[in-house]
Amino acid sequence: MAQTQPKYLTGDSGAINEFIGQFDVFLFDCDGVLWSGDHLFEGVVETLELLRARGKRVVFVTNNSTKSRQDYQKKLTAMGIPSRVDEIFASAYSSAVYIARILRLPEPRNKVFVIGESGIETELRAEGVPFVGGTDPALRRDIAPEDFAGLADGSLLDPDVGVVLAGLDFHINYLKLSMGFQYLRRGAKFLATNLDSTLPMSHTFFPGAGSISVPLVNMTGEAPIALGKPSQAMMDAIEGKFQLDRARTCMVGDRLDTDIKFGIQGKLGGTLAVLTGVSSKGDWEQEGAEVVPAYYVDKLSDLRAAETS
Numbered sequence: 001m002a003q004t005q006p007k008y009l010t011g012d013s014g015a016i017n018e019f020i021g022q023f024d025v026f027l028f029d030c031d032g033v034l035w036s037g038d039h040l041f042e043g044v045v046e047t048l049e050l051l052r053a054r055g056k057r058v059v060f061v062t063n064n065s066t067k068s069r070q071d072y073q074k075k076l077t078a079m080g081i082p083s084r085v086d087e088i089f090a091s092a093y094s095s096a097v098y099i100a101r102i103l104r105l106p107e108p109r110n111k112v113f114v115i116g117e118s119g120i121e122t123e124l125r126a127e128g129v130p131f132v133g134g135t136d137p138a139l140r141r142d143i144a145p146e147d148f149a150g151l152a153d154g155s156l157l158d159p160d161v162g163v164v165l166a167g168l169d170f171h172i173n174y175l176k177l178s179m180g181f182q183y184l185r186r187g188a189k190f191l192a193t194n195l196d197s198t199l200p201m202s203h204t205f206f207p208g209a210g211s212i213s214v215p216l217v218n219m220t221g222e223a224p225i226a227l228g229k230p231s232q233a234m235m236d237a238i239e240g241k242f243q244l245d246r247a248r249t250c251m252v253g254d255r256l257d258t259d260i261k262f263g264i265q266g267k268l269g270g271t272l273a274v275l276t277g278v279s280s281k282g283d284w285e286q287e288g289a290e291v292v293p294a295y296y297v298d299k300l301s302d303l304r305a306a307e308t309s
């Protein structure tokens with residue numbers, strides 16, 4: 001059966017009012033919806049204020065694992081967007097909770113080898129999960145001839161590592177990938193904070209977390225368990241926190257294969273795509289498109305038309 005095409009809301013204040021009235025909770029993706037890197041999109045603050053003024057709950061749900069929830073609260077505040085830490089769900093947090101409370105590896109092999117930035121380290125620390133790697137400056141170097149033997153005989157590896165967790169790492173290199181691969185060959189569990197192929201930034205695209213972990217997938221032939229969107233781990237955590245009525249909850253995102261899929265698989269009342277990030281109209285109009293949003297707008301601030309109706 002042909003996928004029903006999404007309803008285009010931009011410029012239709014009546015339809016926008018009706019859209020907003022259907023929901024009590026809006027789950028907002030961040031990169032590509034609210035901002036591009038540190039560039040806040042115009043009208044975002046006012047749009048969130050409009051929704052909150054109408055009694056809507058706003059929750060932030062990001063796959064970006066470079067920052068902790070506290071870091072995100074600081075960024076949101078700096079952008080003029082008030083938030084509480086418990087209204088922020090990020091893939092570093094989701095991953096740390098999964099490792100600490102669900103995976104629960106028996107000591108001593110419960111240590112995590114992190115490929116990623118400080119956001120992952122902060123959240124693992126908060127959950128009491130030991131880790132190595134991450135932002136360790138000792139790993140930000142070229143591999144040396146003696147490293148090959150050290151990795152082969154394990155003398156360069158930590159025997160307590162039982163998990164490799166791969167996220168967005170702006171300092172990825174051959175040494176880290178070699179270490180991650182050796183840990184996986186030794187039986188470590190393979191996890192990823194998220195599998196986004198690209199990172200929308202500075203109005204273009206850069207390697208995403210998924211493109212950091214793909215060398216390990218290629219070497220092992222194994223796909224990691226990914227804890228970010230569209231995994232429902234975060235949806236379950238959000239539902240648990242806010243007692244969601246999923247039918248009255250809407251996911252707002254820029255990526256079909258993470259945000260919109262997250263909302264559809266979570267059986268939410270609706271999904272709204274914006275065209276300021278990764279996905280484009282053509283992505284859901286193409287023949288056999290697997291993921292189609294229920295609604296879309298050019299940019300988030302188009303919802304402000306509700307003020308004038």
Ligand SMILES: O=C(O)[C@H](O)[C@H](O)COP(=O)(O)O
Pocket residue numbers: 029030031032061062063064065168194196197198199200207208209210
């Ligand atoms: O590569 C990544 O990790 C993602 O592109 C990025 O950070 C996605 O963040 P989101 O759009 O979920 O806020």
Ligand SMILES: [Mg+2]
Pocket residue numbers: 029030031032033253254255277
């Ligand atoms: Mg996004």
